[in-house]
Amino acid sequence: MHTQEETILEQALAETQTKKQCEQWLAENSEAINAYNEHVEAHGVFSDDVRRF
Secondary structure (H helix, E strand, C coil): CCCHHHHHHHHHHHHHHHHHHHHHHHHHHHHHHHHHHHHHHHHCCCCCCCCCC
């Protein structure tokens, strides 16, 4: 059985790991994200002619 302190530590470690994974994913994919954003800026998205909002 975990003490309250151990539970808090495990939660903090899990949050830190999740944050690091998100940062790593963003770093690995930033070039593709930027290229997509530039494409959308220049050409719009496929549903621009369909949507009503």
